Amino acid sequence: MALGRLVSAASEIASPMLDAVRTLTDSPADRRSWAGHGRIHLEVRGMHRPGTEEAARALERRLTEVEHVHSAEVNAALGRVVIFHGAEPVAPTVLTDVIAEVEREHGLESSGYAPASARHPGNAAPVLREVGALATSLTGIGYTAITSLLPVRTLPPLLPTALSLTDSVPWIRSTVESRFGRPATDTALALGTTVAQTLAQQPLPLFIATCQRFCTAQEAFARNQAWRRWERTTGSRPGSHRTEPVETPPRPGPLPDGPVEYVANISGALALAGYGTASAIIGSPQRARALLQAGLPRASKAGREAFAAHLAGTISTRGDLILEPDTLRRLDRVDTVVLDAPILLTGRQVVDTVIPVDQDDDPTALFHRADELLDPQRPREHAQHGDWAVAPVGEVTEQLPEHARDTAREQAEHGGNVLALSYRSHPVALVRVVAELDPYAEALAGAARGAGTVLVAGLDGHLDRRLSLDGAVAGGNRLLNSIGELQADGRAVALVSARGHAALAAADIGLGIPAESGAVPWNAHVLCSSPAHVGTLLAAADNARTLSRRSAALSATGSGLGALLAALGPELGADSRASMPVHAATLCALGLGTFSGMQAAGRPALVEHARIPRHAIALPPVPGTQGTSRQ
Known part of the structure; x- marks a missing residue:
């Protein structure tokens, strides 16, 4: 029995890995793709922008002329074309040639791919990257255990510290991302930091990195498997993938910082200032490195990452589809929820x-x-x-x-x-x-109250009064403007809607619910299979805020103690003394984040409201009037 469980667990890990490898090897060199259940999803250039509708229809017509292709649908929101071919296989190279030809005919050959395509849950690269980083961390732990007994020259600790600082401080990381792009930055920091810590023989940071990578690898697996289940159950419906491009304006201002960003930015700045001061004025390289290590705000980010990873894994298992993984990392900053009137x-x-x-x-x-x-x-x-x-x-x-x-x-x-x-x-x-x-209307409104101010999008029907909400904003074609106005006022906005409009993409968190007609709001960041699952996510905002405050406090405490230990005592061993409180705070934050994620995911599901017919309630007559009684 134990052997059977071991084999089952191994297959659960190996199967997604093999699928990811197969997807990567079968993909064209210059386009991401996914294939399964008689369909092939291929990236297309430029068709996520408004004005390319004619090119999309032309591409669909041309692809259906290919042998064994039954139909094709352009999903502008994800920047991909979905080719239905049934049981007969179709060579991807034939399809990519047709796509490239249509792109040239419509002047799109130099256009970029849709940003959402890089974060597609069916992509193989994130799964392989996380597994590779996890394997590298485990290998690094073994390497440090062996080389600690041998006279092996180690790498100076400054490099792994600098890489960790780049990964943990938002303003430094955003600068690097703007230069090299998000995927390249993720891969370089994940593998580079682990390799540097291995060569510097830092077993405790490697152990912490292994715990973090285990969480994020589980998240990547869960998102990928959720996509496969979604395609198997929903993707076969005609028209379920086709969406038109929408114009999404840039956010009117930066997303307000939460406790994690606030502490991380300050800690990073103080760490660099301490390093520069100790190097230039005191002239002590070792104490300077110690102050740099003390300022690492790893705990604040680690707690939120563990929370988001566990929550993502749970909701993916329940059948929801996370199209934008950063969504759950913004939950702690949401202070306004807008409920689109039709879903109520x-x-x-x-x-x-x-x-x-x-x-x-x-x-x-x-x-x-x-x-x-x-x-x-x-x-x-x-x-x-x-x-x-x-x-x-x-x-x-x-x-x-x-x-x-x-x-x-x-x-x-x-x-x-x-x-x-x-x-x-x-x-x-x-x-x-x-x-x-809707039977879930009252429960959904109640769950949203835990996230902050609750507004209804739609000025007709007085839904804000009927559900005791905080107010109403213009909906329909004016909903995009309403979201922008709220963001301009400094709010972090979550929108819940079943309509695939630009407002879902423009919101800081867009939660979409597929319509009864089968239409899928692909512009959402998370596709929820039912309103009950939306309620779980909205209610989790309260857990996310509490967790972020505690993780930020742990990070600040660890950095403060680390700086104190770096400044006091002999110069020899200052960096080791300074790093211990930081590592301890990070481990505590990881555990706290996982526990908070379990609490958020374990909230009771929303319950449908049983409607009591109003005729069963004895309402008073109009005062002061008389009429003719009827028997």
Whole structure:
């Protein structure tokens, strides 16, 4: 039995690895690709930009002319074309030749690939990079254990310290990324730091790096496997991949720093200042290196990385698709959640409230009468059946008593349409018709409150009042502007929507829910299979904030103690003394981040709200009015 479990665990690791190697070897030299379940996904140049719709349609037509190709769909959001070929194999080189020809015909041969394509969950490179870094760390631990007993010359510790500082301090890392690009920077820092620590014989930093790489490797595996499951269950539907390009304006200002960024930037600046001061003024290279090591803000980043990696692995296993892995690393900074109105509604109009004009009338019976007459698609139209009729209250205002008119105005202020139910042309009740709330609407709003201010995108229907939200912003075609205005005010915004518009891409965190029609909002950063999973992510923002504050505090404490130990005591061994509190803080942050990720992922799933028919509630009649009672 133990052997069986071991074989099963080994296969779980080996299978994604073999798939990644196969994907990488089968990919064309200049294009990322993914193949499986009778489909091939290939990168295309420039078609993620608006104005290239004609080129996309031309490419789809040309690809369907290739033998064994059934259809093709351009996914502009991901910058890829999806070729459906069924059981018959198609040579990728034939397809890439057609793609290159269409790109030349439309002047796109010099255009770049979509940024989202580099972060595609089906890419093989991130999986192999993380596994390679993990294997290098494990090899490094073995190497240091052996060479510690041998007279082997070691690398000066300044290089691994400088690489760690580059990786941990946001403003330094962003400078390097702007020069060399994100993928190259990730690979160089992951492997370079590990190799440098190995040659410098630093076993404790290598052990910490191994723990971190284990977490991020699990995340890469989970994202890749989630993509395969998504393609197997959802990707075969015609039209499920096709999306049009959208124009996403740049963020109006930088994303506000959280505790992690704040502490890391200050620690990095102080570390460089301490190193320069000790080198130039004191003239002590060893104490200067010690101050540089003391300023490493590794703990702050390590805690958040462990949290995000564990949460990503869990939600990927549940069936969600993470298109932008940095999304979960921004959760701690979200302070505003915008809920797109359509995800809170079922699309049906229902009778919400019936208020009898005559106190002797039965509200339950009147509710049934109104419900029978109401046309859910055209609730404002006059409808009649026998002696009973329903019409907009404005058509019978003159027949209503003054108090009934006041009540009608009050009901209208709560949103929806106010109708009058009449019997033999005599108004007997006021009827308020509203858009029906989705069963998850209340639970989703409650989960969002843990992240901060909650707004609804859509000014009609008074959903902010019905769900006790903090306000409303313009939705529909104006939603992109609303997101930009919130960001310009210094807010970090999460948007939840089922529509694949530019606002999802422009938000700091875009959470998409596939529509019932099968349309997929590919511009989102995370595709959630149900509103319940969206609630888990929104509620996790509170865990993320708490974890970031604690990780930042651990980092500051470790650096402070390290600087104190570097300054005190003999110069010999100053760098070793200074690094110990930093390493201890980093290990604590890793454990805390993993535990917080488990807490966030283990939150109870959202529960659908059981709707209580309003006719079951005894509502008071319109005050001060009398009418004719009906038996």
